[in-house]
Structure formats: structure tokens, C-alpha cells
Amino acid sequence: MSSVLAFQSSDGTAGSAGRRAAADPPIRIRFVGTRKTFMIGSKPFVALEELNLDVAEGTFFCIVGPSGCGKTTLLRILAGLESPSEGRVECSRTGKEPPRMSMVFQGDSIFPWMSVWDNAAYALRLRGVAHAAIKETVDYYLDRTGLRRFADYYPHQLSGGMKQRVSIARAFANDPEILLMDEPFSALDEQNKTLLQEELLRIWEETRKTVLFITHSVDEAVTLGDRIMVMTAHPGRVKAIIDVPFERPRSVLELRAERSYGELVYRIWGHLRDEVQQARDQQQSNG
Amino acid sequence: MTLATHDNTTQATFVTVAEPKRTRRSFADGVFADEHVMMVLSPVALLLIWEIAGRLGLIDLRFFPMPSQIFTELVGVMSSGELWLNTTASLQRLAIGFVLGGAPALALGILMGLVRPLRLFVDPLVAATYPVPKSAILPLILLVFGLGEASKVVMVAIGVFYPVIINTTAGVLAINRTYLDVGKHFRATPWQTFRTIALPGAMPFIMTGFKLGAGLGLILIAIAEMIGAKRGLGYMIWNAWEILQVEMMYIGILVIAVIGFIVTILLNQLERWMVPWQSGR
Numbered sequence: 414m415s416s417v418l419a420f421q422s423s424d425g426t427a428g429s430a431g432r433r434a435a436a437d438p439p440i441r442i443r444f445v446g447t448r449k450t451f452m453i454g455s456k457p458f459v460a461l462e463e464l465n466l467d468v469a470e471g472t473f474f475c476i477v478g479p480s481g482c483g484k485t486t487l488l489r490i491l492a493g494l495e496s497p498s499e500g501r502v503e504c505s506r507t508g509k510e511p512p513r514m515s516m517v518f519q520g521d522s523i524f525p526w527m528s529v530w531d532n533a534a535y536a537l538r539l540r541g542v543a544h545a546a547i548k549e550t551v552d553y554y555l556d557r558t559g560l561r562r563f564a565d566y567y568p569h570q571l572s573g574g575m576k577q578r579v580s581i582a583r584a585f586a587n588d589p590e591i592l593l594m595d596e597p598f599s600a601l602d603e604q605n606k607t608l609l610q611e612e613l614l615r616i617w618e619e620t621r622k623t624v625l626f627i628t629h630s631v632d633e634a635v636t637l638g639d640r641i642m643v644m645t646a647h648p649g650r651v652k653a654i655i656d657v658p659f660e661r662p663r664s665v666l667e668l669r670a671e672r673s674y675g676e677l678v679y680r681i682w683g684h685l686r687d688e689v690q691q692a693r694d695q696q697q698s699n700g
Numbered sequence: 701m702t703l704a705t706h707d708n709t710t711q712a713t714f715v716t717v718a719e720p721k722r723t724r725r726s727f728a729d730g731v732f733a734d735e736h737v738m739m740v741l742s743p744v745a746l747l748l749i750w751e752i753a754g755r756l757g758l759i760d761l762r763f764f765p766m767p768s769q770i771f772t773e774l775v776g777v778m779s780s781g782e783l784w785l786n787t788t789a790s791l792q793r794l795a796i797g798f799v800l801g802g803a804p805a806l807a808l809g810i811l812m813g814l815v816r817p818l819r820l821f822v823d824p825l826v827a828a829t830y831p832v833p834k835s836a837i838l839p840l841i842l843l844v845f846g847l848g849e850a851s852k853v854v855m856v857a858i859g860v861f862y863p864v865i866i867n868t869t870a871g872v873l874a875i876n877r878t879y880l881d882v883g884k885h886f887r888a889t890p891w892q893t894f895r896t897i898a899l900p901g902a903m904p905f906i907m908t909g910f911k912l913g914a915g916l917g918l919i920l921i922a923i924a925e926m927i928g929a930k931r932g933l934g935y936m937i938w939n940a941w942e943i944l945q946v947e948m949m950y951i952g953i954l955v956i957a958v959i960g961f962i963v964t965i966l967l968n969q970l971e972r973w974m975v976p977w978q979s980g981r
């Protein structure tokens with residue numbers, strides 16, 4: 414827990430004072446006492462214990478934790494799919510509107526009844542963006558994700574990795590200020606995963622939008638993230654927040670060859686090990 | 701299978717466990733490989749057996765006139781225009797009833813799938829009235845809508861309504877939650893959710909509903925036309941019974957069967973066009 418406090422005294426309290434050092438990027442997302450309780454039958458189930466968290470502008474923020482710790486709930490609250498039971502979530506805004514967000518969902522989320530192109534254009538079409546602008550943006554991101562040739566394909570004609578690329582293209586094409594990613598690569602095989610991580614890094618490094626990235630893979634978090642939050646087993650709390658010192662642009666494979674990479678992964682596993690064990694015990698006692 | 705063994709110095713023995721299948725293509729293989737041939741084979745065989753049985757005197761020709769006799773009669777009624785008149789009358793009622801029953805069922809079914817309170821409200825009504833045999837309410841329909849066109853059309857509409865509404869609701873409920881989450885996350889309006897997710901997502905089920913509805917509609921139009929109609933295939937069959945013109949009865953039955961067959965083919969084609977993402981079916 415100590416690392417959380419340290420984080421808040423360096424970032425959170427400075428932010429609330431309204432004055433911050435020029436070097437510090439402004440806060441983009443702020444969870445204030447956010448709590449989520451579901452009712453399972455008549456029994457309340459705490460999915461997310463009181464969460465206080467600041468995420469700075471332009472950070473690639475990764476969240477790791479054992480399954481069932483509430484990391485998806487956290488993201489779903491931010492995505493507007495759930496509302497918190499207590500507390501609130503704040504986002505800094507640039508215009509009048511709240512910042513635009515795009516989520517990359519876990520597993521299959523692209524519509525089977527739309528072509529690759531129509532899927533990628535989905536969010537823009539909902540917003541009523543002019544056709545010429547949609548075409549330009551969608552073509553660009555299909556290009557960046559290597560899907561241009563498959564624009565007229567339907568999802569059932571694509572592999573799992575390509576489907577997830579469409580999902581990423583859809584999210585980026587929406588031109589979000591904040592990108593939410595919920596274990597986007599968890600269903601992929603190792604080779605596809607590495608490839609997509611590499612591609613995600615390349616696209617992200619062009620724009621450096623704020624990203625909240627949920628994963629159960631410590632390797633993935635260290636590879637992609639600027640900052641990693643480790644969550645406790647159910648009910649989800651912040652266990653530690655760790656800065657990732659590696660420079661950008663990063664290359665996934667070269668990074669993994671470095672000694673400091675392995676050390677950081679090992680350190681984070683140190684935080685996670687007890688929680689995973691505890692989550693397993695909980696499951697066994699429940700099941 | 702051949703048993704290939706090798707005697708090595710290490711004295712290991714090998715048995716072939718996988719090799720190319722030996723295929724000998726016979727004439728029957730070639731014929732049966734063509735699925736279209738398979739599909740006409742059974743009706744043709746039935747007609748052939750029927751004809752032969754008739755000629756051998758194995759069946760009573762008063763009840764079961766031979767296909768050749770029916771065919772001769774068919775040529776006669778086709779040239780008189782009587783068959784055409786009755787067929788178009790039935791088809792018209794069928795088409796109007798299909799739209800009148802199908803359209804509201806589709807709209808209501810999707811709304812029920814999306815809006816839980818509405819589903820809880822309407823579901824008991826559907827569940828309670830669905831099992832009532834539609835033929836049992838024909839007298840009531842005749843009482844309310846009279847002996848004219850309206851009662852026939854309403855019978856078809858009722859027949860189409862139930863399978864469509866039940867399948868559409870089930871289809872919307874079967875849509876993966878994530879797809880609805882995607883719509884919600886990207887702030888789809890209710891209309892956009894309907895257009896881009898609920899309708900296309902439920903389309904496979906909806907098409908099944910329409911296919912079942914078409915079948916039921918055909919059954920009901922035949923029944924409805926037998927009572928208090930002056931035109932239509934149902935009327936034609938009933939009239940043939942009254943004047944004991946057996947060949948005419950068979951012609952009516954045959955035309956209804958052909959209509960059912962064509963409607964099924966059309967709907968299958970429509971399904972392929974509406975549901976292009978479900979290949980290999």
C-alpha cells in the first residue's frame with residue numbers, strides 16, 4: 414500500500430492544490446472513492462473496493478491483478494457500461510463535452526454482420542461524421558493495422574488476431590482522448606500476441622493518448638506500460654503502483670532480452686503472487 | 701489395409717497406421733454427389749411407384765388417380781384459366797397476410813428483446829394465446845371480419861405473427877451481450893441500436909420465424925378458404941370434394957405443395973442475402 418500513498422503525495426495532492434511542477438503531466442482520469450457492489454441473488458458482492466487513483470495525461474497505464482479482482486469492473490465504469498455504487502470518476506476535459514473514450518473489448522466484440530470496413534467505421538458513423546472524413550480515417554487505421562486488403566471481409570473469414578486488429582482499428586478510428594483496453598490480447602496465441610503488442614505500441618506512440626490497459630499478464634504490462642497498478646484479490650484494492658523505466662519507442666522483443674526487464678517482471682510477480690494464491694483459495698472455498 | 705513391415709537391425713516392427721484412402725468412383729457416386737439430383741430423386745420415385753401401382757390395379761383409382769390422369773386434368777384446368785384465378789387469389793391473401801402479421805411481429809419482437817419491462821408485459825399474452833389452434837378461432841374470425849377477403853387475410857396474419865414474434869424476441873436475447881455493450885459504449889441511440897445491432901443480430905432467428913410463419917400461413921389459408929370463400933385453392937379443393945372431382949383435389953394439393961416449395965426456396969435465398977456473415981449453410 415505504501416507505493417499508492419507515495420504516488421498520491423507526489424501527484425494527487427499536488428493536483429488538488431491546483432499548482433504542479435511544469436514537468437508533471439496533468440491528471441486525466443481520477444477515481445474518487447469509487448466502489449462497486451453487485452447483488453448476486455440477495456447477497457451483495459463487492460466487485461471493486463473503494464478506489465482512489467489518478468492517471469496522468471498521456472500515460473500508458475496498465476492494471477494487473479488476479480481474476481475476479483474487479484479490474485474489468487473498473488474499466489466498465491469508466492466506459493459508461495456500469496455506474497459506481499459509491500464515489501465517482503472524474504476526467505479532465507478539453508472542450509465542453511466529457512472526453513471521448515474508445516474501448517477495445519475482451520474477446521469477440523466486432524459485429525459478425527458487418528464487413529471489416531463497416532466495423533472500423535462504426536463509432537464514427539454513430540457520431541454522424543461526414544462520409545469523406547470517415548473514409549479517410551478508416552482507411553488510415555486499416556492500413557496501420559494491416560487490414561486494408563481485408564476491408565470487405567466478414568469477421569468469420571478472419572483469424573482471431575485479425576479480428577482483434579479490427580477492434581483496435583475501430584477504437585483508434587473513433588479518435589478517442591482516452592483508450593480503454595480490457596485484456597485485448599488474452600485470447601490470442603503467443604506469436605499473434607507479440608505481433609499485436611508491437612503494432613499497438615507503434616500506433617500508440619504516434620499519438621500518445623492516455624491508455625488504461627487491463628491484463629492478467631505481467632509480461633504484457635511491463636512491455637507496454639509506463640506505470641503498472643497491481644490489484645489485490647477480491648475485493649479489489651490497489652496493492653502497488655510501479656513505474657516502468659524503459660524508454661520509448663520500445664521494441665517488444667529487444668525489451669524482453671534485457672536483464673532489467675526480467676527483474677521488473679520478477680518484482681511485480683512478488684506483489685502478485687500472494688494475491689493470485691488468495692484468489693485461488695477463495696475460488697476453492699466458493700466452489 | 702496393407703500391413704507393411706520392415707525388419708531393421710534393431711528389429712523394430714512397423715505397421716501402417718495412415719495412408720491415402722483408396723477411392724473407387726462408381727456411377728452411383730457421381731449421381732449422388734450432385735445434391736440437386738438427390739433433391740428431385742425422392743419425389744420422382746414416389747410418383748413413379750404411384751403410377752405403376754395404379755396401372756397394375758394395386759390401388760383404387762377412385763381415390764388415387766394416377767399421376768398421368770392428374771396431369772391430363774391439370775392441362776385442362778390450366779387452359780381454362782380457373783386454376784390461375786384460384787391460385788392468384790390465394791397468393792394475394794397470403795402476401796397481404798404475411799406483411800400484416802409479419803411486420804408488427806418483427807417490430808414488437810425486437811422491442812421485447814431490448815426492453816425487459818415490455819417483454820414481461822407482453823410475454824404472458826403471447827404464451828397464453830400461442831397454443832390455441834388457429835383453426836379453432838376461424839369461426840370467431842369469420843364472425844368479426846365477415847366472409848370476405850378480410851377474414852382470410854387475418855387468418856394468414858395470425859399464423860405468421862406468432863412464429864415471427866417468438867423467434868425475433870429469442871433472436872435479440874441470443875445476441876452476445878458484448879455487442880450491445882459496444883453500442884452502449886459508443887453511445888448508440890435507441891434507433892441506432894435497433895438498426896445496427898438488434899435487427900441484424902437477430903436476423904438468423906427472424907428468418908427462421910418467417911419460414912415457419914410462411915408454412916403456417918399456407919396451412920391456414922387453405923383452411924380459411926374452404927369455408928365461405930368463392931375463390932382460392934382451399935375453395936377449389938373443397939368444391940372438388942363436393943362434386944367428387946378427385947383429380948381436381950389432387951391438383952389443388954399439388955399447387956399448394958409447389959407454392960410451399962417455392963416460398964421456402966425464396967426465403968432461403970433471402971436469408972443468404974440478409975445473413976451473408978453466416979456462410980457454409
